[in-house]
Amino acid sequence: MKIAVFVKHVPDVAEADLEVAADGRTVKGGELPFEMNEWDRFALEEAVLVKDSLGGELTSFLIGDEAAEESLRRCLAVGADRAVRVWDDGLAGANPFALTAAMRGAIGEDEYDLILCGAQSSDDGYGLGGPLLAEALGVPSVALVNKMKVEGGKVLVTRELEGGWGEEVEVDLPALVTIQTGINEPRYVSILGIKKARKKPIDLMDAVSVGITAERLATEKEKLSLVGIETPAVGEGAEILEGSPEEVAAKCLALLKEAGGVL
């Protein structure tokens, strides 16, 4: 089984107050911690589980600068056999179309039986990369999977739908699967894993080695471009209710009653 997993290194914004930089297009980085994209953690774990049960080789890919290598080291620490990092200054802030072109180029002539990606990323959350890459490779894809089993040249998946529904889908290998959070319990990184990771290779590729010309990059970037980002307008008179949970609930109820339309 040849397995590939794609991961992304993203800012962890759960506790951060985000500020828009002076250019109106980027977030003020500064003190923001960066982590592996949450969905990708589950994709990585699933990849390791498949490798553990069926054997084979797991390659992890990442598009990002040197600081992003941390997420690749995590892949190696939990069980990936090798890692590939693709970077070119032209890929900074690139849209999913440009990133997919780089991902396709990084795979090159290699043939993987199973390619896993997170269903989306927590920064811009397009959820485009996986299926786009599958189309570029000419393999079927299935998105938003929360249960999967590889068996007899096929992968049987359950996709999560809205309102407590799911659907079962069968896909022939080679295939690309995008993973929803909660599909497994991503393992913690062990000290031994970290030490082993140091001995495994991280290959570097640039735009030339993944075969993307400046012209191609420009075409892909043209498809979707960022105009600007802004802080959402804060509702007038936001009020934080204080007190014990019971008191907060009571105050909340009173306010909603007063505002009308409820109860």
Add this chain to the structure above:
Amino acid sequence: MSVWVVAEHRNGAMREVTYELLSHGAALGLGPVTALVFSGPGDGSALAASLDGKAPRTLIVEDSSLLGFNGTAQAAALATLISQSTEPPKVILGAHSAAGMDWAPTLAGKLACPAVTDVVALAAEGASLAATRVVYGGKLNSKVKLGEGPSVIATIRPGSLEEEPSLTPMTTTIETANADIPAELGKRFVAWVEELAGAVDISQADILVSVGRGIQDKENIDVAEALAEALGATLSCSRPVVDINWLPKER
């Protein structure tokens, strides 16, 4: 110019979001709206009937590969219909849903066309579209511009319409089309899975009391539940709360 709206349905029922999409489509002002219904053999007309009077034209595509939901088959069918049409649609609209996250990026790959997902506001701008999205876990809004196409794809977050969908009653022409879907796609729908009996669909609730990571303790969910009950509301939660099994996924 025209706008195509991909109807979303499940288990024989049209989903609410389809009406929102029709409303969004009409508001774009980029020509007449066609609703597309992809279904298994014999299921199309009943589904199309639920769209009667809400779009000037409904196109039914039936195929055994479209039974249930198959994003790959649906994307293949759309790609064929677009290549066959004398004037391809300027915009293909879909829902940013489990289905939309499957077929829409696949279609974007097939057509090598601009696409944007999870849009909360959409407007025609110049020769293409401008979209507003919510990024970084809802902490920022971003505005993006799509390339020119000929066709572009946009999926819209359900419930992002400011008002109830309002569509001027109109006469609907119902047509059927054959999309020549390849017999072997490498992907087959197997079955619907009803994960929870009496499932709650939070996207259909009027009032939600929602719980996030800030709830801290599992016990504190009782408080939220009590509030929901007092309000006659539905309890919902964010993804991390589901992932640690404090509340079921349907929430």
Add this chain to the structure above:
Amino acid sequence: MSFNLTSEQIDIQKAAREFARGEFTKWAREADEKEYCPEVLYKQAAELGFQGIFFPEEYGGAGLGYMEFCLVIEEFWRVDPGLGQSLGSVVFGSDLLLTFGSEEQKKKYLPPITEGEAIMAAAITEADAGSDVTAVATRAVLDGDEWVINGTKMFITNGNLADYIILYCLTDPDNPSRHQRHSCIIVETDRPGFAATKIHGKMGIRASDTAELSLTDLRVPKENLIGERGEGFAQFMAFFNRTRLHIAAQGIGVAQGALDMATRHVKNRVQFGRPLAALQAVQFKIAEMATRVEASRSLLYRAASLADQGIFDHKLIAMAKWTAGETGVRVTDEALQLHGGYGYLAEYDIERFYRDAKIVELYEGTKEVEKQVIARVILGKA
């Protein structure tokens, strides 16, 4: 000189942080209330390789240094000091064995710790011998091929849990030098004559086990002596030079955790129509707390990285331990103050951190002892 952590150190720090955040949070309050650390945490920590991180590989360790161990302790304490101390103290005493133990002793006692099969302890303190360790009266007498031990020990971390304990005993009461009368002996706790009684009601780090030991005609083989007879004092002084690094990491961890909570609180809590963080008095407070934490951390990282180069600068180590303890106590105090009345409730974690921090100024040498060590290096024996 580099002030950056290596990529491996960053990975270790993150691994410890993730484990602690993922697993400690759900237990912390109960562990504090009921005075125990769940067994599953001991197991997980060992499986993930956190036990014996600084042991050489031949003894089952990761072959890393004090710096890495300090990073782990800091992250553990940042999430919960009580559980951090429970898991961090599993190896307590091993430094002495590593430095002075025989090859057989190291091979016998160290690997089970890294595998989660054994817990260690070290026992010096007695009811009447605290900072003055030369006053230790627990007696070990050689009888043929065995040491016969009698006495009691007080405030012994892991006393009820440990599989073996390094016991500081009086072996040569007649030696003219007060510093050559004691020896270190390894005692397996399943030997007859060993009894441990749990001490309840600690103010903080309540998840961590503390016991009073009673040793009655306890017999261990002669070979359980560590190093040479009469060298116990010198061994323990060298031992403290190592463990004080871990303790300093604890102070920094508890302070950082309190600072995290305070920062979150002042950004969210609205008073007088603005978040507390908008008040300059609060801003200054946060700035002071953060600076103290960084200053203490710099001192510790310097002392620890020197230790990993084989340089145990006991003045620097004492400075790091004293400052970290004070930082822990001050920063938890300020953080609680910033929480106002809420901080006084057990419902808020800062209440527990406030209680937990104090121990860092007490054990492994009180802050007064640390200052004495520092002054002695600077002034000589005045």
